[in-house]
Amino acid sequence: MAEKNLESKFERHIKDVTFKILRYSGEGDSTKFEEFKVPVIGGMTVLEGLIYIKENLDSTLSWRASCRMGICGSCGMFINNFPMLACQTQIMDLKSDVIEIKPMPNYPIIKDLVPNLDKLIEKHKSIKPYTLRKEGTPEEIEGEFCQSVEELERYEEFTFCIKCGICLAACPTVATAEEFLGPQALTQAYRYSVDTRDQGYEERKEVVDNPLGVFRCHFAGSCSEACPKGVDPALAIQLLKKTIVKDSVFGKKLENNAKVLPITQENPKKKENIKPAPPKSVE
């Protein structure tokens, strides 16, 4: 039955596209390209093409994917020499009968299209990507922070980062300087530092104000070009530079003092008139 469904689905196929995939066994062997013919239907994504290959042509093909909708940031790949999310890239949009897929550059390869993202995570962690408080942790503060729309807009765009690592794959500076913090971490350093609820700018400045931090960026702008979520890391890096120079040279400190307002709404959990949840229907 399932086979019939699959057959009928691919009867509607528009054309055959060749997937030329760089294979690597993960055991120190050399890499080599392998080609697969994939019947393409309208709206089919590169990720769906890879799933077709795994289901029908070669079950040993490896890649990383999860949500299939551009949220998890797992399926970053080098598709036709451009780093993209496989789940967000429609095959027909590539306007090519041959699609070359390689793992993202600037990362070690684990197997086939699976990159090792340890460096990305290490760099991300190094800038302390969470709200730091000098005057009590958010949990200790009784009340809620007040933030204006303008204050939110200072960093909102940069919260869309899904940590897919595509910006680092696109960055020519990361390609030549592995230790460079990279657009992702620098963008998040700016995002948290200008959040009015945060007071950790000084701590982050220690990490980014050095020759391998914000001042190593050559402003190629590839990160912004490649980002699948429309974040503009190149802009964030320039704004971070501006913030640090204002502080270091002109002594204009970044001060975040979000007002704390008392909680006016009653905690909904405490309400007595809420009916209990129905019993579980599935174990």
Added chain:
Amino acid sequence: MKESKLWSLHIFSGAILLILLGIHMVIMHFDKILNLGDSLAWKSVLSRMQSTSHTVIYLLLLLFAVYHGLYGVRSLIFELNLSKKGRSVVSFIVVVVGLVALIYGGYAIIAGHMAKLS
């Protein structure tokens, strides 16, 4: 010194160099067009050396050009992915070369200004 300060000074020196090099270019290369006489004639060279305003311009040009150039060289060498120790050694060498250039260049400018030549 923090990288942000060094970088800002690099940008600032670049902006100042635009003005100082502009003055230098006009005097040295537009002399015929602007009827300033022959800039390379001994008399002209001497009068510039003995003039206080030109001496100040030359000193500033030396200072900012040395800093701007050597910071650029340092950045280029840093591109070679040096270790932290390697970066410190390069920075030290750059500072020494800069100081030597400043002392030697400064001596030449000031000695030329003070000398009783005719």
